[in-house]
Amino acid sequence: MYKIRNLSLSFDGHEAVRSASFDIPRGARLGLVGESGCGKSITALALLGMAPASARVSGSIEIDGQEMAAAPERLWRSYRARKVAMVFQEPLSALNPLKRVGDIIAEPMRLHLRLDRRAARARARDLLVEVGIPDPEARLDQYPHQLSGGQRQRVLIAAALSCDPQLLVADEPTTALDAHVAGRILDLLKRLSETRDMALVFISHDLEAVARVTEEMLVMYGGDIVERGPTAQLLADPRHPYTKGLIEARPRLDALTLRADGAPRPRLASIPGSVPALADLPKGCRFAGRCPIERPACAGLRPAVSVLGPGQRQVRCLAPLLPAKVPA
Amino acid sequence: MSVVLSLSGVSRAYPLPRRRLLGPRPMLQALSDASLTLSAGETLGIVGESGSGKSTLARLVMGFDRPDAGRITVLGQDINALPAPELRRLRAGFQMVFQDPFGSLDPRRPVGWSIAEPLLADPALDAPTRRKRVAEALEQVGLRPADGAKFPHQFSGGQRQRVAIARGIVTRPRLLVADEPVSALDVSMQGQILNLLSDLQAQMGLAMLFISHDLALVAHQCDRVAVMHRGRIVESGPVAQVFSHPRESYTRSLLARPETKSADNRELVNNTP
Amino acid sequence: MRNLPVSLWIGGALVGVIALAALVSLVWTPQDFATVAVSERFQPPSARYWLGTDQLGRDVLTQLMVGARNSLTIALVAVGLGGALGTALGLLAGAKGGWTEEIVLRLADFSFAFPALLFAIMLAAAFGPSFANAVVAIAFINIPVFVRVSCASARQVWQRDYVLAARASARGGLAITRDHVLPNIAAIVIVQATIDFAGAILIEAALSYLGLGVQPPEPSWGRMLSEAQTLLFLAPQLTVLPGLCIVATVLGFNLLGDGLRDLADPRREKAR
Numbered sequence: 116m117y118k119i120r121n122l123s124l125s126f127d128g129h130e131a132v133r134s135a136s137f138d139i140p141r142g143a144r145l146g147l148v149g150e151s152g153c154g155k156s157i158t159a160l161a162l163l164g165m166a167p168a169s170a171r172v173s174g175s176i177e178i179d180g181q182e183m184a185a186a187p188e189r190l191w192r193s194y195r196a197r198k199v200a201m202v203f204q205e206p207l208s209a210l211n212p213l214k215r216v217g218d219i220i221a222e223p224m225r226l227h228l229r230l231d232r233r234a235a236r237a238r239a240r241d242l243l244v245e246v247g248i249p250d251p252e253a254r255l256d257q258y259p260h261q262l263s264g265g266q267r268q269r270v271l272i273a274a275a276l277s278c279d280p281q282l283l284v285a286d287e288p289t290t291a292l293d294a295h296v297a298g299r300i301l302d303l304l305k306r307l308s309e310t311r312d313m314a315l316v317f318i319s320h321d322l323e324a325v326a327r328v329t330e331e332m333l334v335m336y337g338g339d340i341v342e343r344g345p346t347a348q349l350l351a352d353p354r355h356p357y358t359k360g361l362i363e364a365r366p367r368l369d370a371l372t373l374r375a376d377g378a379p380r381p382r383l384a385s386i387p388g389s390v391p392a393l394a395d396l397p398k399g400c401r402f403a404g405r406c407p408i409e410r411p412a413c414a415g416l417r418p419a420v421s422v423l424g425p426g427q428r429q430v431r432c433l434a435p436l437l438p439a440k441v442p443a
Numbered sequence: 444m445s446v447v448l449s450l451s452g453v454s455r456a457y458p459l460p461r462r463r464l465l466g467p468r469p470m471l472q473a474l475s476d477a478s479l480t481l482s483a484g485e486t487l488g489i490v491g492e493s494g495s496g497k498s499t500l501a502r503l504v505m506g507f508d509r510p511d512a513g514r515i516t517v518l519g520q521d522i523n524a525l526p527a528p529e530l531r532r533l534r535a536g537f538q539m540v541f542q543d544p545f546g547s548l549d550p551r552r553p554v555g556w557s558i559a560e561p562l563l564a565d566p567a568l569d570a571p572t573r574r575k576r577v578a579e580a581l582e583q584v585g586l587r588p589a590d591g592a593k594f595p596h597q598f599s600g601g602q603r604q605r606v607a608i609a610r611g612i613v614t615r616p617r618l619l620v621a622d623e624p625v626s627a628l629d630v631s632m633q634g635q636i637l638n639l640l641s642d643l644q645a646q647m648g649l650a651m652l653f654i655s656h657d658l659a660l661v662a663h664q665c666d667r668v669a670v671m672h673r674g675r676i677v678e679s680g681p682v683a684q685v686f687s688h689p690r691e692s693y694t695r696s697l698l699a700r701p702e703t704k705s706a707d708n709r710e711l712v713n714n715t716p
Numbered sequence: 717m718r719n720l721p722v723s724l725w726i727g728g729a730l731v732g733v734i735a736l737a738a739l740v741s742l743v744w745t746p747q748d749f750a751t752v753a754v755s756e757r758f759q760p761p762s763a764r765y766w767l768g769t770d771q772l773g774r775d776v777l778t779q780l781m782v783g784a785r786n787s788l789t790i791a792l793v794a795v796g797l798g799g800a801l802g803t804a805l806g807l808l809a810g811a812k813g814g815w816t817e818e819i820v821l822r823l824a825d826f827s828f829a830f831p832a833l834l835f836a837i838m839l840a841a842a843f844g845p846s847f848a849n850a851v852v853a854i855a856f857i858n859i860p861v862f863v864r865v866s867c868a869s870a871r872q873v874w875q876r877d878y879v880l881a882a883r884a885s886a887r888g889g890l891a892i893t894r895d896h897v898l899p900n901i902a903a904i905v906i907v908q909a910t911i912d913f914a915g916a917i918l919i920e921a922a923l924s925y926l927g928l929g930v931q932p933p934e935p936s937w938g939r940m941l942s943e944a945q946t947l948l949f950l951a952p953q954l955t956v957l958p959g960l961c962i963v964a965t966v967l968g969f970n971l972l973g974d975g976l977r978d979l980a981d982p983r984r985e986k987a988r
Contacts, residue, residue, distance in 0.1 A: 150629035151600075293492040294656065295696070320630055364634040366663035368686070368698075380641055383663065385634025389599035505884050534886035547877035551899045557878070560895075564886035610881065 116141045116281060116314060117162065122174035122184070124157055124166055129393045132158050133338045133401075133417075134174060139282060142312040144305065146329035146346060148319060148361075152390050154338040155318050159284045162316065163199055164191030196223045200275035202304075204287040206267035210259040216243075217255030220274045227278050242273040247303060265296035269303070276307065282314040283307070289324060301328050322362060326350055331427075334358045337391070337401025339417075344428035354423060354435040357402045360386040400433065408434060446516075447618045447650040448481040448504065448537075453513030455499055473499040475674045477513070483617060486644065486651040488665030488682065490658060490697070496674040497654045501622045504652065505539050506530065518617060531564055535614035542623035544603035548595040555581075555591025558610045565614075580609040583646075584639060601632035605639065612643060619644075620652045625660065637664055658697060662686055670694045724975025730968025734961070738785040747775035749782045750933040758951055770940075770954050771947060779935040780961055786930050787937055787965065790847070791916035794854035799909050801855075802862025807897060809863065810870025811889050821867065824860035832857040833922055840928035850929040854916050865908045869901040903980035911973035914966040921962050937962050 117139035124132040132154040139145055147155045160166050161176065164183060176184045178198060183191065203209040210219060220242055221235035230238065236255065243251035246269040259267055268288060275283055285304060289297035305328045308315040317328050325332055325346060332349055334342040334357065342355040353359040363384035388405045397403040403414035410433060418433045454477070456470040474496045481487045489497045502508045503515060506522045515522050518536050525533065538561065541547035548557050555577050562573045578588035584605040595603055604624065611619055621640065625633040637660070644651055655661050661668055662682055669679035670693065678691040689695045746766060756773035759765050767776040802824075809820035836853035843849050873879060873896060882892050923929035924938030932939070937958040944954035 150631060295492075322630075361630055364631050366637075366659045368659040368662055380663070382638050382641070383634035385638060386631035387635070389601045389632060390629060505880070507880060507883060531886040534884060537884075539881065539884050541877040541881065543877060547881055549878040549896050549900070552895075557881075560882060560887065561885035563891075607881075610885075614885075 116179060118175070118177040119162075120175040120177070122158070122161065122172070122176060124154070124161060124170045124172055126170055126393065129396070131170070131338050131393055132161075135340050137333060137340065137343070139314050139316060141281065142308065142314055143331065144308050144315045144317065144329040146317050146319065146325035146332035147335060148322065148325050148332055149335035150320055150361075150390055152337075152393065153335040155335050156286055158335070159201070159286050159316060159318050162282070162284055163195055163201055164188070165201075196227050196275075196278040196280065198280055199282040199284065200278070200280040202268070202271055202275050202283065202285040202288045205291050206264065206271045207259065207291075209271055210267060212259055214258070215255065216257050216259065216262070216270050219259075219270065220255075220277055223274065223277045238277065239273070242276055243270075245276070245307070246270075246273045247299075248273075263296075264292050265300060268292065268300050272300075272303065272307070276311075276313075279311070280313065282316065284316045284318070286318045287320070288317075289319075290321075297324070298327070304328055322350060322365065334361070337396045339401045339431055341402065341432065342428075342430045344423075348428065352439040354428070354430045354438070355402075355432050356406050356408050356436060357386070359436060360384065360407075400431075408436075410434060445483050446480050447483050447518060448652065449479070449514075449516045450500075450504070451478045451514050451516075453477045453500075453503060453510045453515060455503060455508065455510050472674050474503070474510070477674075477676050479669055479676065479679065481618070481650045481652060483650050484644065484648045485667065486653050486665045488661035488668040489652065489654045489671060490656065490661045490668055491671035492656055494673075495671040497656075497671050498622065499674075500671070501539070501620050501652070501654055504620055505537070506534075535561065535565060536616050537618040537620065538611040538614060538616045539620040539622065540604070540607050540611045540624045543627050544600055544607050545595070545627075547607050548603060550595055553592050553594055554598070554606045557595075558591065558606065558613050561610060561614045576613055577609075580613040581606075583612065583643065584609045599632075600628050601635060604628060604632075604636050608636075608639065608643070612647065612649075615647065616649070618650045618652070620654070622654045623656070624653075626655070626657065633660075640664070658686070670697065721975045721978040723971040724979065727968050727971025727973070727975050730964050731972055734784050734965050734968065735788060737781045738788050741778075741781035741785045745775075745778040745781055747778045749774065749778045749935050767957060768953065770944065771951070774935075776954070776957060779940055780937070780957060783935045783937045783940060783958065784961065784965075786847075786934055787917050787920050790851055790854065790920045790929070791913050794851045794920075795858055795909055795912050795916050796855075797851070798855035798858025799862045799905065799912070802859040803866040803905055805859070806863040806866030806868075807870050807893050807901075809867045810874060810897065811893050813871075813874075817867065820863060824863040827856070828860040828864075830857075832919060836919065836923050837926070837928060840923070845928040845931060847930055847934075850920060850923050853923070854919055857919075858912055858916065861912060862905065862908060866901055866905055869904050870897050873897045873900045903976075907973050907977045907980060910969055910976055914969035914973070917962065917965050917969065 119138070120136045121134040122132060122136070123130055123134050135158060147158065149155045157166060157170065161172065164186065166172055172184055174184060175182060178194065183194070217236055217239050220239035224230045224235045224238055225232070239255060240251045243254055248254055248266060248269050259270070262270065288304070289300050292300065301324055304315060304317065307313065315328070317325060319325050329346050332343065332346045333340050334355065336357045342349065342353065342358045349358065350362060353362055364386060366383060386405055397414045399416040400406070400413045400418050403409055406413065413433055416433070418431050420429050420431050421435055422429055423435065453474060454472070455474045456472045459469045459471050461468055477500060479487065489500060491497045503510050504517070509523050518533060520533055522530060522533070548554060558577045558580055559573045562568050562576060568576070577591055581588050581591055586602065586605055586609070595606070598606065624640065625636050628636060640651070641664070643649060653661065653665050665682050667680060668682045668685050669676045670685065670691065671677065672693045678685060678689065678694045685694065686698060689698060751774065753773035756769050757771055759769040761768045765775050767780070770776055770779065805820050809817040835857060836850065839849050839853045879892055879896055882896055920929055921938035921941070924936040925942045927939070927942070929938060930936035940958040941955055944951065948955055
């Protein structure tokens, strides 16, 4: 459905995203993982034709066979809401405080689907049920500030779903929420993708959240997709040193609770240094300078993508890690 | 081991905006009847969700705010009964590291100035001594003494948090309050900062109050934990014990959280938060 | 440099020209500003009188230059005084909060509600029209704006974590205000002062127009306007020229203020 080929986004000649290529098949759930400044959010915006005006876009974004990378805003507008919709990080600022919930959800349907007021309201009510909001009839007439954080995010999701998009892009949709509310929103996104056969691009820095929602993931660092593959495999057996570092930088609750009282605190693995600014990224492998297994050639040479095993796994590294020995 | 911090029966309520004109002012009980102790070299985790009262607890311990009831004793002194000049002298003994390394450093001051600020209260320290102490603190947190001349915006988030930690330890305190010290940082930086806190604690024998919403971090970093819910400490004890055999249902619900286990979808639809 | 806002350039240029004229008038003017020569009245522009003469034979360019000096001096002293006092009160209110803040802000509201020109007229009526009274009047009406702006910005700074860190470092309210709050609100206060400067120029012109500001023989744009208004059809340049000066100065300071505001906007800093 979506075919992205050699997509690059640059600011003042610095590539924030460097020739990214990936597909989003119908109904797929794709995780886009990385830290701040890795290019994941701007990639997501490009999927809606909403990359900042200061960005130079090159490469190809094909939606259902239609080339969109250089498409005029008018064409993009006819695609948004109906083909692709977005859920933002901060639900309170993404919802107009002066509008009732019902109007927020109905507006895109009235605009794009030309539904009349009653039909749009009835659909809005159904959508609230679908996203799991109790007593939808009463909620339709409430304002965003009267809802809890989790409910606001549900309303935002309902509005995004209103014109039955084929792809939903969710950019860090749960970072503003408490953990247990966040978990339910994640499960909701997953369920909606399954029941609607709707593709989901889920953007997050949180590996646990990505593991919970997606079946395939892309790991981005410094504008490069450094590793991709089925989520479970990739997390269990990372082949790019960055992915491995990211996984090990987080303490794991299950392992650590076993630490006996008074036992010495284990050290956390951590990636040395910090993410360089856009202008200071190395020319070759973006991870050069922080990489524990770096070779002399890495900083100057952009590694090619290696395909690992039978198909799905890819890694952009000169010397990918060996497979982890998984106990039988 | 010597007790560095103790709270007994501490409560604090904040007034909320009136619902109606001239109506009674509703109160939010941010903290009720909290008691705890913390000894030298020990890390106590305070875990809870937003609004559970953990930040109020930090504010009260730091003396930014006064409790309505109860006693807060730092280094043997009741900080709310102490005359202002003596409290000022005591302050070198307990410092804080804030969540947001962008907001906790004055953007218009070189970081060396900010790190030296806690030393200004001590008239016995002259400028060269302060400079020496700042350089030491910078080295202790893995920065170079020359970095003191730079401004906060010249550092990455992780480095800024190192600067904030340098300010926190420059007075050689006995207690460090760390309020979500890594939650604003990139994941790959978090390990560095947590390891740094562990190292400093071991070197200096610091007592640490580690406030976080993140159970895994608390489990890793803390010796004991107090679980907070709606302004109350609902359960406390050694981390291994509380997290592997939680007594309270609230603690169990925190631990059974989606982050670690996937919940049943059906339950989601009927049980919306 | 190329990233400076356009309004800053234009405003700076306008203000720069006027300020330069005022500065030059301190050491040199084409003619003496007080010399009246009825025989030379209504002269057209010439090598001797670059912009001609007025109804009393005084050199118009000289009058405009010294007028610029008088206007800018009054505005500078008045906004300086009012701004300093207002900012000090605002900082106090912002630091103390509670009742102090309430009282200071309500007082500011009260004097805000008082028409500026009316107050100046009252002051002139009570103490006689003079340069000093014009300064006092303009300074007074400038206070509440600065109180509000500095109090609101100071409140924000007081809530920042670095102020909490300073409190944890045993620093007192005065030290925090001096070391953290003032430097962080300075940009906002300077922008406000620049914009208020334009207002002060306008009020000075109005007061002088009414005969309550700068007293003769000292020239002022406002009085040039009022003296020449009956001659509007006979010698239009005598009203148009001081009018243009007032417009250029007010516009210049407003643009400068806008430009400085854009420059001080933290979002701009992040974009770099």
